[in-house]
Amino acid sequence: MEWQFFTEVLVGGLLSGVMYSLVAIGFVLIYKTSGVLNFAQGALLLFAALTFVSLTERGLPGWAAILLTLAAMTVIGAAIERAVLRPLVNQPPITLFMATLGVSYVIEGAAQLLWGTQVHGLDLGIDDLPLEFGGVLVSSFDLFAAAVAGAMVAALTLFFRYTRIGLGFRAVADDQLAALAVGLSLDRIWTAVWTAAGVVALVAGLVWGARLGVQFSLSLVVLKALPVLVLGGFDSIAGAIVGGLIVGAVEKLAEVYIGPFVGGGIEGWIAYVAALGFLLIRPSGLFGAKLVERV
Amino acid sequence: MSRPNTRTLSLRAALLGALLGTAALLPAAAQADEQYFPLQSYRVGPYAAGGTGFFGGFIDYLTLVNTRDGGVNGVKLTWDECETQYEVERGVECYKRQKNRPGVAAWNPLSVGIAYAMIDDVGRDKVPLITVNHGRTDSTDGRVFKYVFPLLLNPYSESSGIVNYIGTREGGLEKLKGKKIVVLYHGSPYGKETIPIYQLLAEKYGFSVEQVEVPHPGNEQQSQWLSIRRTKPDYVVLRGWGVMNPVALKTAQKVGFPADRIIGNVWSNSEEDVIPAGDAAKGYTAITTQASGADYPVLQEIAKTVYGAGKGNLDDKKRIGSVYHNLGIVNGILNVEAVRIAQDKFGKRTLTGDEVRWGFEHLRLDPARVEALGAKGLFHSINVSVANHEGEGRVTFQQWDGAKWKVVSDWIAPDWALLRPIIEKSSLAYAAEHGIQVRDPAAEDASN
Numbered sequence: 001m002e003w004q005f006f007t008e009v010l011v012g013g014l015l016s017g018v019m020y021s022l023v024a025i026g027f028v029l030i031y032k033t034s035g036v037l038n039f040a041q042g043a044l045l046l047f048a049a050l051t052f053v054s055l056t057e058r059g060l061p062g063w064a065a066i067l068l069t070l071a072a073m074t075v076i077g078a079a080i081e082r083a084v085l086r087p088l089v090n091q092p093p094i095t096l097f098m099a100t101l102g103v104s105y106v107i108e109g110a111a112q113l114l115w116g117t118q119v120h121g122l123d124l125g126i127d128d129l130p131l132e133f134g135g136v137l138v139s140s141f142d143l144f145a146a147a148v149a150g151a152m153v154a155a156l157t158l159f160f161r162y163t164r165i166g167l168g169f170r171a172v173a174d175d176q177l178a179a180l181a182v183g184l185s186l187d188r189i190w191t192a193v194w195t196a197a198g199v200v201a202l203v204a205g206l207v208w209g210a211r212l213g214v215q216f217s218l219s220l221v222v223l224k225a226l227p228v229l230v231l232g233g234f235d236s237i238a239g240a241i242v243g244g245l246i247v248g249a250v251e252k253l254a255e256v257y258i259g260p261f262v263g264g265g266i267e268g269w270i271a272y273v274a275a276l277g278f279l280l281i282r283p284s285g286l287f288g289a290k291l292v293e294r295v
Numbered sequence: 296m297s298r299p300n301t302r303t304l305s306l307r308a309a310l311l312g313a314l315l316g317t318a319a320l321l322p323a324a325a326q327a328d329e330q331y332f333p334l335q336s337y338r339v340g341p342y343a344a345g346g347t348g349f350f351g352g353f354i355d356y357l358t359l360v361n362t363r364d365g366g367v368n369g370v371k372l373t374w375d376e377c378e379t380q381y382e383v384e385r386g387v388e389c390y391k392r393q394k395n396r397p398g399v400a401a402w403n404p405l406s407v408g409i410a411y412a413m414i415d416d417v418g419r420d421k422v423p424l425i426t427v428n429h430g431r432t433d434s435t436d437g438r439v440f441k442y443v444f445p446l447l448l449n450p451y452s453e454s455s456g457i458v459n460y461i462g463t464r465e466g467g468l469e470k471l472k473g474k475k476i477v478v479l480y481h482g483s484p485y486g487k488e489t490i491p492i493y494q495l496l497a498e499k500y501g502f503s504v505e506q507v508e509v510p511h512p513g514n515e516q517q518s519q520w521l522s523i524r525r526t527k528p529d530y531v532v533l534r535g536w537g538v539m540n541p542v543a544l545k546t547a548q549k550v551g552f553p554a555d556r557i558i559g560n561v562w563s564n565s566e567e568d569v570i571p572a573g574d575a576a577k578g579y580t581a582i583t584t585q586a587s588g589a590d591y592p593v594l595q596e597i598a599k600t601v602y603g604a605g606k607g608n609l610d611d612k613k614r615i616g617s618v619y620h621n622l623g624i625v626n627g628i629l630n631v632e633a634v635r636i637a638q639d640k641f642g643k644r645t646l647t648g649d650e651v652r653w654g655f656e657h658l659r660l661d662p663a664r665v666e667a668l669g670a671k672g673l674f675h676s677i678n679v680s681v682a683n684h685e686g687e688g689r690v691t692f693q694q695w696d697g698a699k700w701k702v703v704s705d706w707i708a709p710d711w712a713l714l715r716p717i718i719e720k721s722s723l724a725y726a727a728e729h730g731i732q733v734r735d736p737a738a739e740d741a742s743n
Contacts, residue, residue, distance in 0.1 A: 005525060012517040109339065116610065117343030119567040128575065130551050139549045211545060213571020216341040217512050217538040224515070255518035265482040267518060268510030 004135045009256050010249055015142035017248020018149045019211070022204040023225040024232065024240035025152065026197045032173045032235040033193045035093060036085065039100045042222030043107035044198055046214075048073055049205030053122050053214045054115040066202075073198030076107070081194040086187065108219055120214040124206065145207050149241070152203055156237060165192055173235065227275035233288020242286055247271045328645045330367065330634055332357065332374040333393035335404040340380035341537065344567045345619050349405050350376065351608040352623020353630075356593075358601050358608070360631055367634050368643040373398075383408040394420060398645040401425050401630055401655070407485055410443075417442045422648030423633075423655050427626045428453075428561050428584055432488065436722035437656060437684040438734040442648075444655050446629055447584040447677060447688030450485075451718065453561050454492045455709035456690040457582055458500065461530055461558065463704065472501035477523050479543060480534040482510045485562075489534065492714070499713065513539025520546040533559045533581075540568035541576070548575035555580065558692075565618040569695045580694045580703060585625045585674045587693065587700045589616030592669030593624065618700065625674050632668075633658050656681050675706040681736040687711065 023045065030038040051072050055065035084099050128141035160166040168189050171179040180186060205214075208221055224247075232243025255267040284290050334353070337346035357372045366372055375396075377389030386409030390402070394416075401423045404410055410426045414434075417424040418441065426434070427446045434443035448456075461476070462468035478493050480486035490506055497504040505526055507519050513535065520543075523531060531552065533543050540563045547557060559568065559581030566587075569576035589598065594616055601607050602615070614620055637646050637654025646654075658679040660668070665676055675689035689706035726733050 005521070009518060009521055012521060016515060016517055112339050112343060117338065117347055118611070119344050119571055121570045121573050123573055128545055128549050130549055137550060141549070211542070212514050212538050213541045215538060215567075215571065216343065217514065220512055220538075221514065251515070252518040252521075256522055259518075263508070265508030265510045267515065268482070 007136045008138075009252050011136065011138055012142070013249040013252030014245050015139065015146055015248070016252065017228075017244040017246065018142075018146045018241075019207065019244075020221075020224045020228045020247055021241045021244030022145070022149050022152070022200075022207060023221050024228040024244060025156070025237055026200040026204065027225055027229055028235060028237055028240050029156075029193055029197045029200060033169055034085070034172075034190055036096045036100060037093070037234065038197065039097060039222065040080070040104035040107060041197065041201060041225070042219035043104035043111070044073070044076065044201035045205040045208065045221065046216065046219040047076065047107050047111045047205075048198070048202040049122065049209035049214045049218055050111050050115045050120075052202070052206060053120045053209065057120065069202055070199060073202055074195045077194035077196075077198040078191045081187075081191050085190070104219070108216070112216070117216075120209075122206065122209040122214050124210045126210070128211075141211065145211075148203060148207055152200070153237060153241060165189070169193060224271075227271040229285070230275035231278050231285055233285030235289055236285070236287035239285055239287030247274065250274050328366075328370040328643075329373045329398050330370050330400045330645055330651075331396055331398040332372065332400055332630065333389070333396070333402060334374050334376045335379045335386045335389045335393075335402070335406070335409060336376045337379050337381045337406075338376075339378065340382075342381040345565065346381070346405070347609070348565075348614060348617055348619025349623040349626070351614070352620040352625075353403065353627045354608040354623075355597050355601050355620075356624045356627025356631065358606050359593075359597050360627075362600050362604065362606065363596065367631060368638055370634075370638070370643065370645060372631070372634075379404070379406065379409060381406055381408075383412050387412050390416060394422070399648050400634055400646065400651045401648070403427070403626060403630065405429070407431075414440070414443060420648065421652070423652040425626070425630065425655075427622065427629065433718050433721035433725060435683060435685040435718050437679075437681050438736060439722040439726040439731055440684065441734065442652055444679070444684045444686075446655075446658075446679070446684070446686055447625075447674070448561060448690060449685050449718075450488050451492050451714045452685065452688070452709035452711065453582060453690070454489045455496060455711075455714060456707055457532055457558055457560065458493075458496045459707050459709065460582070460690075460692050460704055462500070463707070468500055474502040474530070475526065475528040476502055476504050476530050476532060477526060477528040478504060478506045478532045478534060479516075479519060479523070480506060480508060481513060481536045481539055482508045483536070485536065486534055492717075493532075495713070495717070509535070509539055509543070512537060514542055516542050516546045517549075520550045520552065523547075524550045524552060529556065531557045533557055533563045535559070535563040535568070539563075541571035544569065544572035544575045544579055548572075554578040555694075558582070564693065564700075566700075567619075574697065576695050577697045578694065580692050582690050583618065583693055583700075584688050584690055585618075585621045586672060586691060586702050587616055587618045587621055591671070591673040593628070593673065594621070594669075596669060597624070621673065625670070628668055628670060628674075629658060629660075629677065632660060655679060656684075658686065681734060681739050 026041040030036055048069055052065050052069045055068055080103055088099055126141050126144045130137040131140050160170055168184050172189050228243040228247050231246055232239025251267040251271050254270040259266050334350055336350040361372055377393055379385040386404055390413055399422050403425045407429055410430050413424055424443050428448045430445040432449040432451045434440035434445050435449050462471050493504050509516055509519055555578035557579050561582055564581035564583050633654035636657050637650045641650045660677050662676050677686040679686035689708055691702055691706050692704040693700035694703045
């Protein structure tokens with residue numbers, strides 16, 4: 001049945017989009033509080049997954065490997081903030097972006113130096129078998145990933161609304177000077193936000209690592225997050241989710257229904273076409289804060 | 296006349312001594328025959344897993360020949376590595392740097408991009424370029440590509456070998472009529488190279504073929520596999536690379552397509568392609584020119600002589616006998632035997648690149664010679680000539696059982712007669728475009 005096939009493609013696309021959102025949320029966290037587009041998010045994701053899988057392969061139980069990886073991500077996040085970004089404070093955004101680009105290469109190199117170059121399998125204990133709903137097949141692993149993304153968004157929402165440091169994040173995101181004026185420590189908050197991005201990288205790394213295998217190309221999943229950010233806005237978690245869903249659906253539907261007429265293989269760039277089109281209409285994205293400058 | 300003081304004498308003596316020492320060393324260095332293999336390796340970056348295995352196997356075999364035999368007829372084999380990270384510009388930089396060392400035997404970059412970038416240079420420098428199992432297909436025609444050797448298998452032969460294997464599984468090539476095959480290919484020049492060949496084979500054997508592109512790097516294939524499920528093919532040929540391979544296997548499982556109906560090409564056949572896919576890879580079958588496993592005499596010698604002495608190149612001994620490691624070893628055998636054959640003609644000394652090229656053009660290892668080299672079952676044979684730089688390599692197929700590869704076919708010959716006219720058409724067009732004088736194999740054989 002054609003409608004069943006269409007539904008499968010659409011649902012599959014939406015669930016793939018959730019996977020993109022997982023990566024995009026890491027970008028949003030950093031951008032929201034410090035205005036830095038952190039290109040190293042993909043490398044952080046690779047490092048987290050590689051550290052976790054290497055520790056478990058050395059016999060550590062899963063919970064211990066998670067804790068140690070979290071500790072490592074905390075140290076790395078804090079180190080990046082302190083050693084690279086803090087000295088560059090007040091520099092133009094392009095300088096900060098280039099700094100994170102450099103950091104991503106350092107992390108990728110360090111990950112291979114530390115844990116080797118081998119490709120690893122990662123089994124989270126979730127079978128990737130198709131489930132049937134009214135004749136429509138849906139991946140059980142994709143449903144699991146969607147649940148993880150939902151749980152992460154819920155946790156981040158609670159964190160931002162009800163914890164002291166979370167409220168600090170929001171204050172800094174709204175107005176850094178005002179936050180300073182009321183006595184918030186920007187350094188502390190930035191360190192905390194980089195740590196949080198490291199945690200998000202671990203979650204995304206485990207989910208993507210289970211799907212692709214833990215290997216160097218994990219760092220390339222950032223390329224999937226960029227159109228999501230353009231669509232959803234760089235500073236909105238809700239935007240990252242909605243943007244992910246749109247990108248996922250557009251990619252899959254376009255590949256299946258337009259691809260055959262233009263030679264196929266279009267899903268790699270069609271998301272960027274959608275994002276560029278959107279950029280022309282709404283430069284700050286669906287949920288991004290509009291930039292208002294006094295002239 | 297003033298007498299030189301003691302200090303001046305000492306200085307002169309020291310200088311004289313240094314000069315004499317240098318003079319004594321110079322002939323010694325010139326006399327020490329060495330054959331040098333410059334290795335444009337990649338041990339970091341996205342393709343490091345394949346690079347460490349292949350170059351590890353190559354170096355392990357060279358080390359074995361040096362340790363066990365003292366080199367090839369007394370000529371010591373040397374090598375050094377230049378890191379390319381699989382990037383073309385770095386590969387070319389390495390070429391410029393490494394080519395200045397004397398005694399270069401052959402180049403083995405294991406990279407299509409780097410190999411393409413070197414083709415003109417190796418012709419000028421007269422040193423063979425080896426692209427085992429890969430490279431440009433028309434370089435099989437040695438009449439045009441004098442210094443390029445896609446040994447054992449070119450992409451067209453690979454496609455034909457895969458179709459022949461599917462034919463044997465179906466009970467004969469005539470049973471392919473009416474079957475449906477999907478080729479899932481990497482969205483790159485490499486992936487697209489065999490599109491016309493599958494079309495040709497489909498017309499010859501009467502099966503229908505649908506060729507589906509996966510955009511680079513291939514970490515999302517949901518839509519392609521949903522389309523494949525709708526097509527309901529009898530087989531899917533996976534012409535992948537890197538992360539595309541495990542994702543293909545996992546996505547196939549996700550849409551309910553059986554792994555034992557997926558046949559992988561030569562760059563989808565390693566442990567690195569299946570381990571990340573976990574159980575989804577069980578039953579998956581892939582083509583290879585060299586069987587995996589460490590039970591072959593040459594592998595056992597390497598384990599004993601090289602790794603036993605702490606000279607092994609792999610960090611992880613568990614990788615001995617893996618697909619890339621064994622490919623490196625077979626590549627080592629082919630390079631060393633080419634040097635040996637060339638020495639028989641030109642003398643047991645350091646050879647020039649052009650002399651080693653002659654060795655490759657006379658590289659004929661029949662099954663008996665392969666057995667004598669301790670590689671029976673590891674690879675079948677090779678028969679290179681001036682006109683045929685691929686060398687009629689046979690292929691076999693291995694199935695992944697969840698832990699290791701297991702050979703599930705005999706050695707299969709591709710349909711070279713069908714492919715040769717297409718190869719020649721392309722190579723002759725290249726010759727015309729580049730003003731290359733096409734060689735006459737009969738005349739060259741007569742002069743040798």
